[in-house]
Amino acid sequence: MTRMSWAGLISAVAALMVFAMPAHAAATAPQQPLSAVQCTGSETTTYSPGVVFRPRNISLTTTGSFTSCLDTTSQVTAGAYAETFTLFAGCNNLLDDFTGQRVITWNTGATSVITGSGSSTAVLGQVITTFTGTVTQGLFQGSSVLQTITLPQPNTLKCLTTGITEATGITTLTLT
Secondary structure, eight states: OOHHHHHHHHHHHHHHHHHHSOHHHHHTSOSSOOOOEEEEEEEEEEEEEEEOSSOEEEEEEEEEEEEEEEESSSOOOOEEEEEEEEEEEOTTSTTOOEEEEEEEEETTSOEEEEEEEEEEEEETTEEEEEEEEEEEEETTTTOEEEEEEEEEOOOHHHHHTTOEEEEEEEEEEEEO
8 A cells, every 4th residue: 555545544444433433422521621629728736735645635726728729610719727626635646547527618708518537647757647538518529639738746845744735837738
């Protein structure tokens, strides 16, 4: 076959494949573009009373702020969350796994309720917490969630005295 014949044959096969495609293939294509949201910010956690070695009931207040968000489909540019809860903990078991909900209020006034679970590890003087889940209500419902929070590792000397009362660090959030 000549060079021209091969080109003609390839064009004919390509055209045949396009026209022979089942009609249901087009119907199953997504109707809306997939949303991807990436945010960065900070989180502060306060402990009352301070966390000491001996486990006891501790009230935790967590406030987070996403000051920079990139979103492919909406007007979201920032968000925030705040939670207060109690747990039985001491300096030796702050890294236990957990489950829960987080409500993010976006700069647009819309909210996203995230249901998920998390775990923490101590790495090179930092506590890194990973929270994964799904947006179960509100904006971005159905999206998968990955939030990572990096806080300075507790000062063990404070565990012997007044206790650890606060930690502040960076956080990232990805919704897909």
